[in-house]
Amino acid sequence: AQSVTQLGSHVSVSEGALVLLRCNYSSSVPPYLFWYVQYPNQGLQLLLKYTSAATLVKGINGFEAEFKKSETSFHLTKPSAHMSDAAEYFCAVSPNAGGTSYGKLTFGQGTILTVHP
Amino acid sequence: DSGVTQTPKHLITATGQRVTLRCSPRSGDLSVYWYQQSLDQGLQFLIQYYNGEERAKGNILERFSAQQFPDLHSELNLSSLELGDSALYFCASSPDWREETQYFGPGTRLLVL
Numbered sequence: 001a002q003s004v005t006q007l008g009s010h011v012s013v014s015e016g017a018l019v020l021l022r023c024n025y026s027s028s029v030p031p032y033l034f035w036y037v038q039y040p041n042q043g044l045q046l047l048l049k050y051t052s053a054a055t056l057v058k059g060i061n062g063f064e065a066e067f068k069k070s071e072t073s074f075h076l077t078k079p080s081a082h083m084s085d086a087a088e089y090f091c092a093v094s095p096n097a098g099g100t101s102y103g104k105l106t107f108g109q110g111t112i113l114t115v116h117p
Numbered sequence: 118d119s120g121v122t123q124t125p126k127h128l129i130t131a132t133g134q135r136v137t138l139r140c141s142p143r144s145g146d147l148s149v150y151w152y153q154q155s156l157d158q159g160l161q162f163l164i165q166y167y168n169g170e171e172r173a174k175g176n177i178l179e180r181f182s183a184q185q186f187p188d189l190h191s192e193l194n195l196s197s198l199e200l201g202d203s204a205l206y207f208c209a210s211s212p213d214w215r216e217e218t219q220y221f222g223p224g225t226r227l228l229v230l
Contacts, residue, residue, distance in 0.1 A: 032217045043119065043207060044221040051217055090160060094217055104173050105150075105209075105219060107160035 002027045002093050006108035013115055019063075019078040021111050023091030026072065033074040034092040034105070035065055044090065050074060061085070086115045120144065121222035123208050129228045135196040138225045142189055142210030148172065149191040150211075150219055151183055155204035166191055167213075198229045 007022040025031060032051050036044040048059025055067045065076045074091060091108040120143035130136055142149050151163040153176075162175035166185035177183075180198075185191045195202060205226050209219035 034218075036221075043121075043223040044209075045119070046218060046220070049218060092160075104162045104165065104175060105152075105160075106162070109159050 002031060002095060002106050004091050004093050004106055004108040006089075006091050006111050008111055009109060010112045010114065013081045013113070015083055015115055015117055016080050019076070019081045019085065019113065021076040021089050021091075021113065023065075023074045023076065023108060024072055025074060025091075025093050027093060027095070029095070030069060031093045031095055033065075033067060034094070035059065035063070035074075035076050036090045036092060036107075038088045038090065038110075040087075047076070047089075081113075081115045083115050083117070086113055088112045119220040119222060121208060121210050121220055123206075123222040123225050125225060126223065127226050127228075129230065130198060131230055132198055132200060134198050134229075135194065136198065136227065138193040138195070138206050138208075138227075140191045140193070140208030140210075140222060142191070142208075143220055146210035146212050146220075147189065148211045148213060149185055149189070150209040151177075151191070151193050152207040152209065152221075153204050154207060154224070155201075158204075160207075163193070195227070200229050203227055203229045 003026045005024045034049045035047040048057045050067045058064045088110045092105045122141045124139045148167045150165045154160045163177040165173040183193045205224045207224045208222045
């Protein structure tokens, strides 16, 4: 079974500071990995995804994430935080294999990012 | 806007009742997924349909059922509702059952009193 752990349910940064949201996964084979963002009272929006191509993935709004197999990690970063980045961020994994589990997303518990002036 | 629509946006009902949540996938998408987001359980996969057929099942209670119609819209039926069923229910869609990217709708917020 796959699982995702997001370290830190709340992260607070100053505007202009580096954003680092941590995600570790557990999977018997390299999975597909995703970061989604959820703004208050809205659905989930895809930020970026890793699907076995380049290990450094660039997404929308200046975010990027690096897949590190040796560390089973997929941390999300942004060099300079903006007030509009305040939201909840979810790391998710789906199996990279055929069968009935294909496409099913397993989510982490989420990290609420607060950006203060 | 992801292109996935869900109705209603909000639903308030009483314990023991039955409700139906509706989802229209993005144009051209054949696969529909249902997720439940609650404070204690987080985001959990419930069920997936592809072109009218059930494709995968997750932590879906027996009191819950879903279907996908020929026009590809999907409905999630929740019956014998309990207080603990209060949650946000999301629908997502993708072009194919093997497509890894899912596009989420805005959700239906269910409150069971």
